[in-house]
Amino acid sequence: xxxxxxxxxxxxxxxxxxxxxxxxxxxxxxxxxxxxxxxxxxxxxxxxxxxxxxxxxxxxxxxxxxxxxxxxxxxxxxxxxxxxxxxxxxxxxxxxxxxxxxxxxxxxxxxxxxxxxxxxxxxxxxxxxxxxxxxxxxxxxxxxxxxxxxxxxxxxxxxxxxxxxxxxxxxxxxxxxxxxxxxxxxxxxxxxxxxxxxxxxxxxxxxxxxxxxxxxxxxxxxxxxxxxxxxxxxxxxxxxxxxxxxxxxxxxxxxxxxxxxxxxxxxxxxxxxxxxxxxxxxxxxxxxxxxxxxxxxxxxxxxxxxxxxxxxxxxxxxxxxxxxxxxxxxxxxxxxxxxxxxxxxxxxxxxxxxxxxxxxxxxxxxxxxxxxxxxxxxxxxxxxxxxxxxxxxxxxxxxxxxxxxxxxxxxxxxxxxxx
Numbered sequence: 001x002x003x004x005x006x007x008x009x010x011x012x013x014x015x016x017x018x019x020x021x022x023x024x025x026x027x028x029x030x031x032x033x034x035x036x037x038x039x040x041x042x043x044x045x046x047x048x049x050x051x052x053x054x055x056x057x058x059x060x061x062x063x064x065x066x067x068x069x070x071x072x073x074x075x076x077x078x079x080x081x082x083x084x085x086x087x088x089x090x091x092x093x094x095x096x097x098x099x100x101x102x103x104x105x106x107x108x109x110x111x112x113x114x115x116x117x118x119x120x121x122x123x124x125x126x127x128x129x130x131x132x133x134x135x136x137x138x139x140x141x142x143x144x145x146x147x148x149x150x151x152x153x154x155x156x157x158x159x160x161x162x163x164x165x166x167x168x169x170x171x172x173x174x175x176x177x178x179x180x181x182x183x184x185x186x187x188x189x190x191x192x193x194x195x196x197x198x199x200x201x202x203x204x205x206x207x208x209x210x211x212x213x214x215x216x217x218x219x220x221x222x223x224x225x226x227x228x229x230x231x232x233x234x235x236x237x238x239x240x241x242x243x244x245x246x247x248x249x250x251x252x253x254x255x256x257x258x259x260x261x262x263x264x265x266x267x268x269x270x271x272x273x274x275x276x277x278x279x280x281x282x283x284x285x286x287x288x289x290x291x292x293x294x295x296x297x298x299x300x301x302x303x304x305x306x307x308x309x310x311x312x313x314x315x316x317x318x319x320x321x322x323x324x325x326x327x328x329x330x331x332x333x334x335x336x337x338x339x340x341x342x343x344x345x346x347x348x349x350x351x352x353x354x355x356x357x358x359x360x361x362x363x364x365x366x367x368x369x370x371x372x373x374x375x376x377x378x379x380x381x382x383x384x385x386x387x388x389x390x391x392x393x394x395x396x397x398x399x400x401x402x403x404x405x406x407x408x409x410x411x412x413x414x415x416x417x418x419x
Contacts, residue, residue, distance in 0.1 A: 002297050005063055010293030012056040013159075014286065016132075019049035020125045020157075021164020023105070025172065027118035029165065029193040031186045039118065042168060043109045046121075050102035053128075057095050064088075080390070084419070085349035087387055090134045098128055129153075129160050137216060137300050139386050148215060155208035159292075162201035163285045169194050170278045188257035191274075195250050202243065209239075216300040228298045235291035238284055245281040253277055330410040332360025333399040340395065342414040349418060351385040353378065355397055363410065364402035370395055392417045 026042040065073025065081060081088040105121055130153035133139075138148035172190060213232060223229035253274045339354040340346070355378075357366060365379040370393050375385055377400070385395075392415065399410040 005060070005297040006290075006294040008056050008059050008063065008293075009296040010290050012053055012060070013289045013292055015049045015052040015056065016125075016129050017160040017164035017289070018167050019046045019053065019164065020122065020129060020160040021166065021168040022046040022049070022171075023118060023122035023125055024161065024165055024197070025168035025190070025194075027115050027122050029168070029190050029197070030115075030172070031189045032115070034186050038172065039115075040109060040112065042171070043105055043113075043118070045168075045171070046125075047102055047105045047109065050098055050105065054095060054098050054102070057091065057098070061091060084347055085387075087135045087349060090131065094128065094131050097131075101125060101128060126157055129156050132156055136296070138212075139384075145384070148212075151208045151211050151215075154204055155212060158201040158204035158208065162198050162205065163282075163289070165194050165197055165201075166278065166282050166285060170275065170282050173275050173278065188254075191249075191254055191257050195254055198246060198250070202246070205239075228295060228300055231291055231294050231298060235288060235295065238288045238291060242281055242284040242288060245277060245284065249274075249277050249281065327398075327409040328362065328401070328406050330360060330399070330408050331362050332358065333363035333408050333410040334358040334360070335366055335397045335399050335410055335412050337395065337397055337412045337414050340414060340416040343416065344414075345417045345419060346388075347419050349386065349388045351388050351395075351416065351418070353383040353385055355381055355412070357381060357399065359399075360408075360410070362401045362406070363399040363408060365400055366397045367400050367407065368395065368397055372396075388418050390418050 022042040022045045026039045026046075030039065030042075061078065061081075062073060064087075065078045069077050082092045083089070101121070101124055104124065108117055108121060111117075133149045133152040133156060136149075136152050138152040139145060169191065173187060217223050217226075217229055217232065223233060256274055334357070336356045337354075338356065339352050353368065355366065357363065365377060367374055368376045368378060368383075368385065370385065370388060372394075376383065394413060394415050396411055396413045399408045400406065401408065
């Protein structure tokens, strides 16, 4: 199931990046004087990308329903998920918005729209990409949820601009690898425009990526001892390789095209060289998307490490109970659940959380467990439990030390229900 979810997430990321990249290329990167059919081809590619996104979203819905029902989901269950669950409502809104955008792009194709109209379509594609953050790990991390979601959304948009623009650039320059491209001035101008866009996008990616890594991993131990951390390391290696080829294109390929523009012709060898570099960078980008898709379905590194630790059975010992071995003394630490109240009923998969915490000598924050499964960590005294399945549940909050691993013998429990 994880591999299927990761594949669907990867294809969805690639499709949306291609949509934004082709719209940006047609509306912003290409100069006025280009082959007449080029903008039309980019619009057609964007429309196809939206169709792929809509299809992958439907597959993701079926997978989510199968997880809830532990089998092929019924239409009744899917409808309840779409109308009652917060993540379902987000899915429905994104699907409707994506379908509307596909109709708009299709209409622009038929009208041979100019750059201004295409720019509006590109701007309309940004919320579709950013909305993915509303169901991401950022929603349930801990404090300052709005900051985490904003950083995640900015990261997604910057990724789509760089990667999608790269795909579109490769498509635009393909003729130069088969025969001399004449005139060459518009090709050189397109690469120049993309270089500026890529520079801004990479800067945003580095800043938001560093923040997200700190948020979801937090330590070197988590980075090397969890699947999430190891996948993140792989993604960083691929990103570095992609960045290296990007630097070569920024420093060298632009000069090749600038010289060709002065001669008003891109020779076939020069065009092939530039296209090969862009193609390699694009291929690495696809691998980055694969790693991103896997990160989407893996539990965040900090949570995964906590799950590993708390799932370990205590070592056998004479004269000591399992609880004595598993938890450290409370040393004055206390936690009291204020919301949800015991026996409270909710009609949404978003359950508000409120509690009081007395840190004592060793306490720092709390772990939240639903039915024995770690679902979040909170340093503030308010938060939200997201994606809670329908049914009766037991919520347990336990005080944790500052090392994020040592749980104390200080906890509180309530029962609640989600309809």
